Amino acid sequence: MPIGMSALLLDGRVLGSAILDETRIKVETLAQRGIQPSVVFIRVGEDPASVVYVRMKDQTAAKLGIRATTLVLDKNISQEELVTTIQKLNSDPSVHGILVQAPLPKPISEQVIFSTVDPCKDVDGFHPVNVGKLMLGDPTGFRPCTPAGVHEILIRSNIPTAGAEVVILGRGNIVGKPMASILVQKAPHCDATITMLHSRSRDIRAHCLQADIIIAAMGSANFLKADMVKPGATVIDVGVNRVPDASSPKGSKLVGDVDFDAVKEIAGAITPNPGGVGPMTIAMLMSNTVKACEIAAGS
Amino acid sequence: MPIGMSALLLDGRVLGSAILDETRIKVETLAQRGIQPSVVFIRVGEDPASVVYVRMKDQTAAKLGIRATTLVLDKNISQEELVTTIQKLNSDPSVHGILVQAPLPKPISEQVIFSTVDPCKDVDGFHPVNVGKLMLGDPTGFRPCTPAGVHEILIRSNIPTAGAEVVILGRGNIVGKPMASILVQKAPHCDATITMLHSRSRDIRAHCLQADIIIAAMGSANFLKADMVKPGATVIDVGVNRVPDASSPKGSKLVGDVDFDAVKEIAGAITPNPGGVGPMTIAMLMSNTVKACEIAAGS
Numbered sequence: 001m002p003i004g005m006s007a008l009l010l011d012g013r014v015l016g017s018a019i020l021d022e023t024r025i026k027v028e029t030l031a032q033r034g035i036q037p038s039v040v041f042i043r044v045g046e047d048p049a050s051v052v053y054v055r056m057k058d059q060t061a062a063k064l065g066i067r068a069t070t071l072v073l074d075k076n077i078s079q080e081e082l083v084t085t086i087q088k089l090n091s092d093p094s095v096h097g098i099l100v101q102a103p104l105p106k107p108i109s110e111q112v113i114f115s116t117v118d119p120c121k122d123v124d125g126f127h128p129v130n131v132g133k134l135m136l137g138d139p140t141g142f143r144p145c146t147p148a149g150v151h152e153i154l155i156r157s158n159i160p161t162a163g164a165e166v167v168i169l170g171r172g173n174i175v176g177k178p179m180a181s182i183l184v185q186k187a188p189h190c191d192a193t194i195t196m197l198h199s200r201s202r203d204i205r206a207h208c209l210q211a212d213i214i215i216a217a218m219g220s221a222n223f224l225k226a227d228m229v230k231p232g233a234t235v236i237d238v239g240v241n242r243v244p245d246a247s248s249p250k251g252s253k254l255v256g257d258v259d260f261d262a263v264k265e266i267a268g269a270i271t272p273n274p275g276g277v278g279p280m281t282i283a284m285l286m287s288n289t290v291k292a293c294e295i296a297a298g299s
Numbered sequence: 300m301p302i303g304m305s306a307l308l309l310d311g312r313v314l315g316s317a318i319l320d321e322t323r324i325k326v327e328t329l330a331q332r333g334i335q336p337s338v339v340f341i342r343v344g345e346d347p348a349s350v351v352y353v354r355m356k357d358q359t360a361a362k363l364g365i366r367a368t369t370l371v372l373d374k375n376i377s378q379e380e381l382v383t384t385i386q387k388l389n390s391d392p393s394v395h396g397i398l399v400q401a402p403l404p405k406p407i408s409e410q411v412i413f414s415t416v417d418p419c420k421d422v423d424g425f426h427p428v429n430v431g432k433l434m435l436g437d438p439t440g441f442r443p444c445t446p447a448g449v450h451e452i453l454i455r456s457n458i459p460t461a462g463a464e465v466v467i468l469g470r471g472n473i474v475g476k477p478m479a480s481i482l483v484q485k486a487p488h489c490d491a492t493i494t495m496l497h498s499r500s501r502d503i504r505a506h507c508l509q510a511d512i513i514i515a516a517m518g519s520a521n522f523l524k525a526d527m528v529k530p531g532a533t534v535i536d537v538g539v540n541r542v543p544d545a546s547s548p549k550g551s552k553l554v555g556d557v558d559f560d561a562v563k564e565i566a567g568a569i570t571p572n573p574g575g576v577g578p579m580t581i582a583m584l585m586s587n588t589v590k591a592c593e594i595a596a597g598s
Contacts, residue, residue, distance in 0.1 A: 129427045162499050193496055194494065195492070196479070202464070
């Protein structure tokens with residue numbers, strides 16, 4: 001690409017709203033059968049980011065005609081009480097999807113909690129059964145929303161993945177690992193060569209320079225610099241990092257894992273952040289909720 | 300390493316027998332409590348390789364003091380009948396481990412069958428719950444025997460993995476994908492940079508030449524040539540391929556995915572084949588069986 005040309009912006013708001021439109025049509029089709037998808041969001045405590053995230057999910061669900069309920073639980077709730085709460089929702093046939101917003105307060109094991117959610121209602125895709133199905137290429141499970149959203153960005157932007165060199169920065173259970181599981185499958189829109197890099201990796205820059213697609217999910221502010229990106233590569237920024245910012249009233253601001261202003265001059269396509277992966281995550285959550293409802297309704 | 304020096308042989312018979320010795324001690328400890336681990340092997344039909352594999356597993360179990368039973372089922376058994384057979388074993392408290400030998404006859408879905416085995420008795424590690432736990436780094440599950448065996452080869456041969464460049468050739472559900480899941484974990488003896496290559500990958504040779512450790516599990520006879528291996532690299536051959544051999548009475552012979560005679564002159568360490576990964580797979584199966592028994596016995 002000519003020097004000085006900026007990258008194509010992969011606009012998650014636009015791509016995500018297309019998914020929301022498709023999801024709304026499915027909600028309407030279910031409504032004709034007298035069925036309304038329903039999801040329960042569980043928030044424990046008042047973590048400020050969680051308050052915002054759950055509110056956004058709740059509002060998006062409402063706009064689509066999905067019945068959304070937010071349970072706000074005291075931050076001192078015991079793990080046993082939380083398990084009991086989830087089990088009641090598991091056995092309530094009027095609830096199709098259950099999402100427990102992370103992070104949970106320290107003494108509570110997220111592993112235990114995520115494993116308590118009925119896999120058929122696990123719209124976050126965090127239950128081991130769904131993680132396993134994802135890895136095995138079994139489409140009957142639920143895909144975790146963020147990597148599924150990244151995958152949709154690539155598909156809907158016609159960015160080829162078959163045989164492509166994909167570098168994933170980060171090996172977390174929420175993004176890095178399931179992202180690799182999705183893109184390595186022998187399947188359409190997958191078939192990528194995957195390299196997973198992380199804090200213990202050497203030669204990160206050399207690996208990144210080989211990549212046709214870089215997915216940054218390390219949780220390290222502005223980690224990916226322009227000199228780590230091959231000209232024309234696709235760059236997806238999953239990071240959400242709060243950094244000090246004297247000019248902001250809060251004294252801080254959110255930035256991604258990609259040094260956007262510099263990288264956009266080198267990359268062929270790039271997600272803005274915010275406005276890239278975030279809206280896709282919410283859209284995939286809605287899509288998963290309707291899928292859970294459709295399966296429960298036997299359609 | 301000086302030219303002409305052959306690689307260290309990673310002898311799976313020796314390493315595997317150390318695991319079997321450790322497992323025998325656990326069996327003896329259980330015996331003092333009046334508990335004997337028991338495993339049921341299910342073989343459907345008379346696939347010659349399956350006959351050999353199941354017999355080897357059965358004989359190894361017997362030598363360790365594990366009660367092994369082989370159920371031989373007619374190749375025309377229906378999927379429903381096989382499911383019912385497994386469910387009976389699931390609910391039989393005297394059975395700690397269940398292994399269904401693959402491949403199964405065509406009309407039967409391996410995915411359905413592997414998902415029918417109680418995850419707590421899934422000593423092969425193929426149930427989605429165990430696949431998911433492996434990916435999530437949850438040690439309460441069962442690791443699939445072949446990649447777990449490869450991991451033990453690396454650990455017991457003091458081959459460092461942290462920060463190492465590991466190339467995995469093949470993305471199958473039995474070896475390639477779970478191998479990546481194991482080695483990418485943030486954990487001792489893991490922490491590797493992982494690159495997964497497969498039939499759709501480009502530049503396979505260039506990737507292999509960067510690798511400190513190559514794990515070949517493509518199922519392609521003698522695929523990995525000497526000119527694809529960095530001098531001093533560790534090479535693990537998981538392949539089992541039957542190729543024509545006029546000099547053999549059978550007219551065929553088994554070879555791995557590695558061109559052993561040439562690669563051993565370049566590699567720093569290499570598994571023979573046979574005698575490399577195969578014995579480790581059986582040893583890990585025994586280890587998993589005893590683990591299943593210990594968990595069932597509450598120890």
